[in-house]
Amino acid sequence: MTVKNSISRRATKAADPSDRVFTALVGAASTLVVALLVGFILLLVLDSTDSIRRFGLGFLAGSKWNPVKTEINPIVFGALPYIFGTIVTSLIALVLATPLALGSAIFVSEYAPSWLGKPVAFVIELLVAIPSVAYGVWGLFVLVPIMRNDVEPFLQATIGKIPILGALVAGPPFGQDLLTGGVVLAIMILPTILSLSREIIAQVPRLQKEGMLALGATKWEVLSKAVLPYARGGIVGASMLGLARAIGETMAVTMVIGNSSTRISPSILTPGYTIASAIANQFTEADSPVYFSAIVELGLVLLLVASVFNIGSRVLVGRIAKREGGADA
Amino acid sequence: MKKTFILLSCLFIVAAGIGAQGKAGLGLIKSGDPNEAKNLTGAGGTFPAVLYTKWFAEYAKLTGVQVNYQSIGSGGGIKSISDMTVDFGASDGPMTDDQLAAAKGGKIFHIPTAMGAVVPTFNIPELGKDTLRFTADTISAIYLGDIIKWNDDKLVADNPKLKNVDKYIVVVHRSDGSGTTNIWTSYLTAVSDKWAKAVGAANSVQWPVGLGGKGNEGVAGNVKQTPYSIGYVEEAYAVQNKLPVGLVKNKSGKYPVPTTSAVTMAAQGVVLPDDLRVKVVNSDNPEAYPVVGFTWILAYQQQTDPAKALALTRLLWWATHDAQSYNAGLEYAPLAPDVVKKAETLIKAIQVNGMQALPATISK
Numbered sequence: 001m002t003v004k005n006s007i008s009r010r011a012t013k014a015a016d017p018s019d020r021v022f023t024a025l026v027g028a029a030s031t032l033v034v035a036l037l038v039g040f041i042l043l044l045v046l047d048s049t050d051s052i053r054r055f056g057l058g059f060l061a062g063s064k065w066n067p068v069k070t071e072i073n074p075i076v077f078g079a080l081p082y083i084f085g086t087i088v089t090s091l092i093a094l095v096l097a098t099p100l101a102l103g104s105a106i107f108v109s110e111y112a113p114s115w116l117g118k119p120v121a122f123v124i125e126l127l128v129a130i131p132s133v134a135y136g137v138w139g140l141f142v143l144v145p146i147m148r149n150d151v152e153p154f155l156q157a158t159i160g161k162i163p164i165l166g167a168l169v170a171g172p173p174f175g176q177d178l179l180t181g182g183v184v185l186a187i188m189i190l191p192t193i194l195s196l197s198r199e200i201i202a203q204v205p206r207l208q209k210e211g212m213l214a215l216g217a218t219k220w221e222v223l224s225k226a227v228l229p230y231a232r233g234g235i236v237g238a239s240m241l242g243l244a245r246a247i248g249e250t251m252a253v254t255m256v257i258g259n260s261s262t263r264i265s266p267s268i269l270t271p272g273y274t275i276a277s278a279i280a281n282q283f284t285e286a287d288s289p290v291y292f293s294a295i296v297e298l299g300l301v302l303l304l305v306a307s308v309f310n311i312g313s314r315v316l317v318g319r320i321a322k323r324e325g326g327a328d329a
Numbered sequence: 330m331k332k333t334f335i336l337l338s339c340l341f342i343v344a345a346g347i348g349a350q351g352k353a354g355l356g357l358i359k360s361g362d363p364n365e366a367k368n369l370t371g372a373g374g375t376f377p378a379v380l381y382t383k384w385f386a387e388y389a390k391l392t393g394v395q396v397n398y399q400s401i402g403s404g405g406g407i408k409s410i411s412d413m414t415v416d417f418g419a420s421d422g423p424m425t426d427d428q429l430a431a432a433k434g435g436k437i438f439h440i441p442t443a444m445g446a447v448v449p450t451f452n453i454p455e456l457g458k459d460t461l462r463f464t465a466d467t468i469s470a471i472y473l474g475d476i477i478k479w480n481d482d483k484l485v486a487d488n489p490k491l492k493n494v495d496k497y498i499v500v501v502h503r504s505d506g507s508g509t510t511n512i513w514t515s516y517l518t519a520v521s522d523k524w525a526k527a528v529g530a531a532n533s534v535q536w537p538v539g540l541g542g543k544g545n546e547g548v549a550g551n552v553k554q555t556p557y558s559i560g561y562v563e564e565a566y567a568v569q570n571k572l573p574v575g576l577v578k579n580k581s582g583k584y585p586v587p588t589t590s591a592v593t594m595a596a597q598g599v600v601l602p603d604d605l606r607v608k609v610v611n612s613d614n615p616e617a618y619p620v621v622g623f624t625w626i627l628a629y630q631q632q633t634d635p636a637k638a639l640a641l642t643r644l645l646w647w648a649t650h651d652a653q654s655y656n657a658g659l660e661y662a663p664l665a666p667d668v669v670k671k672a673e674t675l676i677k678a679i680q681v682n683g684m685q686a687l688p689a690t691i692s693k
Contacts, residue, residue: 068529140550148555172497174555176540259504259541271540277504281543284402285506285532287428 044300050293051077059297065261067282067291077294079301081261085178085272086305089253090246092182092268093189098239100186101193109201110223121198127191136255139184144256147183148175152269170267174258179268181257185249189242196241200234201227233320240313247306250276275302354650354673357691358643361392365640372399373406373419376508376563377624380443380661381419384652391647394640403508403532410437410627416637418627421445421508422532423606434629438675439606441623442648444662446564446592447512448620449575452552453479455494461575462487462584465520465611465619468577471498471559472517473524474538479557487578494557501551501560504541506533512622513561516610530608564592565660581615591618592662605671621662630679638681639688645676646691 045052051059055077062078069075104124108117152173160166204227212222228235258271259281279298286292361367371381378400385396401409403420410418411432418437429437449463467483470476476483479494503510514530528534540555542548545566552560552572559575564587567574576584585591595609595617611619626645632638649664649672656663664672679686 064535066535068531068534070529071526073527073529073535140547141554145554174499174540176551254504254543255547259543260536260539262536262538273541281505281541282533285404287404287407287506287532288425289431 041300041303044296044303048293048297048300050290051297052293054290055294059294060301063261063264065278067286067288075288075290077291077297079275079278079298081264082273082275082278082298083301083305084264085181085257085261086247086274086276086302088178088268088272089181089185089257089274090243090309092179093185093246094239094243096183096186097190097193097242101190101238101242102197102235105194105197105201106223106227109198110219110227121195124191125195128195132188132249132252133255135184135188136252139180139252139256143184144175144180147177147180148173152179155269167266169269171265171269173269174271176256176258176271177269178257178272181253181272181274182268184252184256185246188249188252189245192245193238193242196238197231197235200231200238203234204230233317236313236320237317240310240317243309243313244306247309248276248302250274250280253277254280275305354646354669354691356651358392358647358651361394362639362643362688364636365392365394365643366634366636367394367640369394369396369416369637369640369644370399371396371406371417371419371626372401372409372415373627374403374421374508374624375400376403376421376445377419377443377661380656380659383655383659384648387652387655388644388647392643394644396644402506403511404506406627410434410629413629416628416641419625420627421622421624422511423608423623423625424627432629434631434633436630437627438630438679439604439623439625439627440645440649440672440675441596441605441625441664441668442652443624443656444592444596444609444621444664445508445512445624446587446618446621446662447509447516447561448564448567448587449559449561449577450549450552450567450572451559451575452554452556452573453491453494454556456490456573458573459490460573461491462578463575464578465516469517469521469524472500472502472536472538473521473527474500496557499555499558500539501542501548501555501558502536502539503533503545503548503561504543505547506531507544508532508622508624509545509561509563510534512608512610512620515608515622516620519608519611568660577619579615579617579619580611580613583615585616585618587618587620589657589660589662591616592621593665595619595621595665596623596668597665598667601667601671603671603674605668605675623668628679632679632681632686635681635686638679638686642676642679642687643691645679646673646687649673649676 059077059079061080062076063080064076064078066073066076108121112120152175155169156173160169208226208230209222212226253274254277257274257277259273259277260271261273263270275298279295283295286295381398385398389395403422406418406420407424407428409415411428413434423439424437449468451461464487467476470483477497479491479496479498485491511530511532514528514534517524518530528537540551542551545562548560548562549566549570549572552558562572574587578584594614595612597614599613601607609621609623628641628645632641649669653663677685677687677692685692
């Protein structure tokens with residue numbers, strides 16, 4: 001028992017009894033959350049036992065997803081194309097959304113006059129509340145034709161001409177592919193990253209900024225030397241929250257990604273598939289036990305992918321915070 | 330007076346003569362039975378949901394029996410009836426032998442309630458309002474990825490207008506598991522050895538090529554927006570949304586327009602097994618549209634609750650007889666007389682406590 005612990009104990013004893021009730025309540029609440037997660041994982045593992053036993057690691061490494069036994073093709077489930085699609089679309093979304101979100105967060109909180117900044121921030125926060133199926137319908141009917149007719153041919157005419165990089169945009173432009181999935185996701189996670197970054201930038205102590213200005217720094221210098229270093233950890237955290245949303249997003253992506261798991265190719269213009277869309281598409285009609293089990297295992301894999309990203313981002317935020325600490329000292 | 334009487338009786342005889350062909354058994358259920366359960370629960374496919382909603386509303390008016398149908402998907406329907414959590418299941422694809430063996434309540438009957446067709450739809454700007462003709466060969470080759478351009482010789486042979494359409498075919502299929510896909514892949518399996526060996530038939534399969542759209546609306550949306558694409562949707566959906574519909578050559582070499590009557594013909598005058606657990610694609614009937622299938626209600630042969638058994642068998646009788654008149658209006662094909670006859674045998678074979686569950690007054 002440490003000194004700190006005994007002090008806090010004594011403090012609790014001395015306090016009002018209502019304090020104890022409250023402690024119990026919040027304790028129970030957090031226990032319940034943890035219990036829910038544990039129960040959730042247990043159920044996923046239990047229901048996917050069939051598939052885990054039958055396919056083992058092949059489930060993660062295999063790229064054939066065949067629910068029907070035929071003369072030459074056995075029933076086999078390999079989730080690699082889904083995992084690949086999930087990671088690629090989420091990364092595209094992150095790469096596209098972060099600079100945009102950060103740019104407008106800086107504009108809204110540092111450059112725009114408050115009569116402009118406040119309503120803009122409000123509108124952006126409204127965007128978070130739009131249901132994802134609405135993004136999907138918009139994506140299918142507005143974005144897909146633009147991607148197919150304008151953006152993708154343009155990419156092929158520019159990047160496509162560069163050796164090696166050209167492979168990224170090879171193949172016929174369908175408009176329904178990993179890139180379009182990523183763009184829809186970017187639009188969806190943009191408001192999340194933006195509103196969080198804006199809050200974080202607003203938290204930068206006034207004194208630091210004013211100090212810089214008093215030293216004769218330009219606006220850019222204030223931003224790059226005082227604001228951004230202070231907010232860096234938070235901004236990375238905001239992007240990671242956006243990424244988490246992108247990984248689990250289902251409906252909007254399903255409607256524009258092409259839902260094809262036939263091949264994994266380096267080109268982002270290939271129709272793809274994400275784990276979440278595979279679950280949404282196939283769950284209701286997964287009519288054999290092993291098929292059902294494989295779909296549940298997909299859920300488990302999705303949880304795994306999300307956890308890996310989450311832990312990765314924790315480490316990243318931690319490193320940044322440490323480096324800042326070092327710089328300050 | 331006498332003349333009128335003779336005329337009337339002539340009319341009656343003629344009417345009875347028409348009615349006799351498979352239309353016996355109509356009008357036997359006019360009101361509720363005091364001994365029957367007043368609530369039935371069912372779950373299953375989304376394809377018949379529109380029809381069942383109409384049916385069960387009418388049936389409640391007629392008999393006071395409330396039928397609660399949840400359209401959770403055929404897979405869900407099979408699972409629900411296997412676990413005995415519902416009074417009946419519903420499916421657009423027949424249960425497999427493994428599924429039947431896994432059912433907890435014993436033998437399950439497949440009672441057909443309607444038929445549906447799946448049609449190819451396409452988007453080729455050059456064609457304008459012209460339709461396309463497909464054969465078993467060309468459709469399966471397109472979906473296998475063996476025919477990749479619209480001006481392929483095989484396609485041009487049936488459609489001279491495609492000669493100058495030097496474009497790649499964008500193949501669209503359903504991404505979600507569905508009875509529509511089951512009918513489409515069952516047809517491809519029936520007509521193409523290569524398809525049968527490599528892909529097979531099911532609610533969702535491993536597609537050799539193509540983009541996936543979610544639901545009929547997803548496929549139709551993809552085809553509408555993607556020039557030079559081909560997809561497949563339910564016939565009813567194509568009609569309601571005025572999509573271009575391709576014609577498919579049937580076994581006898583004809584190109585029947587997929588009307589509800591051409592769909593019904595697929596199960597008339599052909600050999601059907603007694604359990605009706607059959608795919609009627611590529612029918613021998615020369616008037617039949619070839620890409621069709623049944624949708625079934627799934628019920629246990631051995632019922633345990635007499636009140637429910639009575640309500641269920643009466644409902645099934647009404648569904649396979651009187652209710653068929655609602656089908657065509659909602660773009661579902663009614664059952665052929667041959668099918669109704671076999672369905673009657675199945676309904677009569679449903680038992681509770683070792684006795685026929687259907688009242689003798691109906692089954693006579």
